[in-house]
Amino acid sequence: MTQMKEILAKARSLIRLWWDILTRRPPSPEQKPSSPGDEQVPQSSLPKSEDLVEHTVVTILPEAARPAPTAWRVLGASVQGSRHERLGIPCQDACEWKSTTDGTLVIAVADGAGSATHSHVGAQTAVRVVIEHLADFDRLQKIDSEKSWYALATETLEKAVGAIKIQARSYDLAMREFATTLSFVVLRQHWIAAFQIGDGAIVVRDSDKQLHTLTYPVSGEYVNETVFVTSMSAVDSARVVFRESSVSHLCIFTDGVQMLALQMPTASPHAPFFESLFGFLDSLDASAERLESFLRSCKVRERTDDDITIVLASRCGYEG
Amino acid sequence: MTHEMLEMVEFAENPEPRCACVLLLDTSSSMDGEKIHALNQGVEAFKDALLEDSLASRRVEVAIISFNSKVELIQDFVTVDKFDPPTLIAQGRTEMGAAILEALRLIKLRKETYKRHGTLYYRPWVLLITDGEPTDSIDQAAKDVHKAEDDKEVVFFAVAVEGADMEKLKKIAPNHRPPKRLKELAFQELFVWLSKSMQVISRSAPDEQITLPPTDGWSVI
Numbered sequence: 001m002t003q004m005k006e007i008l009a010k011a012r013s014l015i016r017l018w019w020d021i022l023t024r025r026p027p028s029p030e031q032k033p034s035s036p037g038d039e040q041v042p043q044s045s046l047p048k049s050e051d052l053v054e055h056t057v058v059t060i061l062p063e064a065a066r067p068a069p070t071a072w073r074v075l076g077a078s079v080q081g082s083r084h085e086r087l088g089i090p091c092q093d094a095c096e097w098k099s100t101t102d103g104t105l106v107i108a109v110a111d112g113a114g115s116a117t118h119s120h121v122g123a124q125t126a127v128r129v130v131i132e133h134l135a136d137f138d139r140l141q142k143i144d145s146e147k148s149w150y151a152l153a154t155e156t157l158e159k160a161v162g163a164i165k166i167q168a169r170s171y172d173l174a175m176r177e178f179a180t181t182l183s184f185v186v187l188r189q190h191w192i193a194a195f196q197i198g199d200g201a202i203v204v205r206d207s208d209k210q211l212h213t214l215t216y217p218v219s220g221e222y223v224n225e226t227v228f229v230t231s232m233s234a235v236d237s238a239r240v241v242f243r244e245s246s247v248s249h250l251c252i253f254t255d256g257v258q259m260l261a262l263q264m265p266t267a268s269p270h271a272p273f274f275e276s277l278f279g280f281l282d283s284l285d286a287s288a289e290r291l292e293s294f295l296r297s298c299k300v301r302e303r304t305d306d307d308i309t310i311v312l313a314s315r316c317g318y319e320g
Numbered sequence: 321m322t323h324e325m326l327e328m329v330e331f332a333e334n335p336e337p338r339c340a341c342v343l344l345l346d347t348s349s350s351m352d353g354e355k356i357h358a359l360n361q362g363v364e365a366f367k368d369a370l371l372e373d374s375l376a377s378r379r380v381e382v383a384i385i386s387f388n389s390k391v392e393l394i395q396d397f398v399t400v401d402k403f404d405p406p407t408l409i410a411q412g413r414t415e416m417g418a419a420i421l422e423a424l425r426l427i428k429l430r431k432e433t434y435k436r437h438g439t440l441y442y443r444p445w446v447l448l449i450t451d452g453e454p455t456d457s458i459d460q461a462a463k464d465v466h467k468a469e470d471d472k473e474v475v476f477f478a479v480a481v482e483g484a485d486m487e488k489l490k491k492i493a494p495n496h497r498p499p500k501r502l503k504e505l506a507f508q509e510l511f512v513w514l515s516k517s518m519q520v521i522s523r524s525a526p527d528e529q530i531t532l533p534p535t536d537g538w539s540v541i
Contacts, residue, residue, distance in 0.1 A: 263438075
């Protein structure tokens with residue numbers, strides 16, 4: 001056992017050396033391997049390459065001498081609604097997520113417009129661009145307020161709309177044929193930020209175990225009307241949220257699930273629905289297949305025949 | 321108070337979004353005989369067709385306003401699963417103008433109820449069925465229908481049964497949706513079409529272009 005410790009300590013000092021070379025810092029006395037408990041490196045001085053962080057902290061020293069970056073358990077599924085199945089229309093929902101080794105999780109969900117012929121392409125393009133743009137250490141590092149988040153979120157939206165425009169040109173079709181809603185969320189150690197255009201919603205469970213609706217649907221007077229990224233009013237009607245809080249669980253979903261998940265008019269979360277989903281996510285038998293079969297179940301289908309997307313996330317090591 | 325509480329229970333028990341449909345039915349004396357009989361059967365068929373669709377029967381709400389010498393709300397809004405079709409009796413004049421205004425007022429009130437309970441809803445429909453010439457002024461009604469259509473407050477359909485004053489109906493109905501003539505006594509077909517249309521609407525997703533089923537089963541081209 002003592003031998004093991006020695007080996008570990010040696011490994012640690014070697015890593016420290018590589019680290020210092022890579023980050024071009026002179027080795028500082030308080031960071032010598034003899035005091036492994038003090039290896040608290042401030043986040044801002046972390047190297048920018050995600051790979052480096054992974055090698056130094058996660059792979060080699062799992063017991064983490066510095067604060068362990070948050071790891072996330074994420075499950076998501078999009079299923080085609082029964083109406084689209086009948087009519088032979090593809091599932092127009094799309095979702096993507098990425099967690100980086102510095103403990104950041106980015107999730108994007110889009111719901112293509114039923115009336116548009118290529119909305120599934122629009123939805124897929126939008127979520128891909130969002131992930132590419134936001135899963136970026138440098139960009140997120142600058143976010144510390146709603147204002148800075150709004151700037152980054154609208155920039156991300158512009159990128160997504162720009163990519164859809166290019167798609168539209170390549171298909172030689174009007175932009176509206178690619179109409180889609182879009183919502184995305186960034187989770188970091190101490191803050192959460194969300195942006196949403198159109199319907200769908202995000203519900204979180206805070207560390208105080210309370211459920212909160214982070215964003216809720218943007219819609220017109222009638223239930224079959226909403227706003228799309230391609231709409232003129234997209235940015236003006238967007239929901240923007242930045243909160244300094246450490247959420248333990250999150251659920252982001254498209255409007256197909258709304259009837260089951262939110263109590264209107266307050267858009268408050270329907271607790272049994274989320275408690276069971278979060279419980280499922282933290283259980284040993286959680287899998288994307290099981291989530292998908294839940295979404296395909298008769299009970300859910302009875303309430304909606306729209307495409308459905310749910311992405312669930314929970315902080316690992318969270319003591320529920 | 322009791323009414324409000326019952327209403328609250330109704331929306332709590334059935335939180336589905338609502339698709340309101342007002343049947344505005346001419347029950348003047350000219351409708352007597354075969355016509356009113358066929359109309360009654362048509363309303364029954366409407367209920368039966370929607371009942372087969374569990375989602376639509378919880379989303380579609382029917383109200384019936386009949387008009388003859390007086391305008392009467394004989395069925396306030398009710399979801400199809402709780403709808404008990406009345407037996408209509410034909411007698412008296414054709415107070416159509418007043419009836420149309422009442423239908424628009426009823427819809428406005430219903431939307432307020434939906435909002436109060438946080439219930440989502442689709443754009444409501446008014447289906448006017450008449451075989452006669454209005455005995456009151458239709459000017460205000462025509463104006464209000466056009467405005468309501470322009471403001472996307474309502475979808476207005478006019479159906480003319482044999483003997484109806486087509487000129488006046490054309491004035492009332494929005495220009496982009498002129499009145500249709502009913503083929504003989506094809507009420508059954510008309511109401512089956514209406515139930516299919518309600519099914520399509522009551523499950524339409526945001527911004528979906530709604531394609532209504534063809535009307536050639538009941539309307540004269």
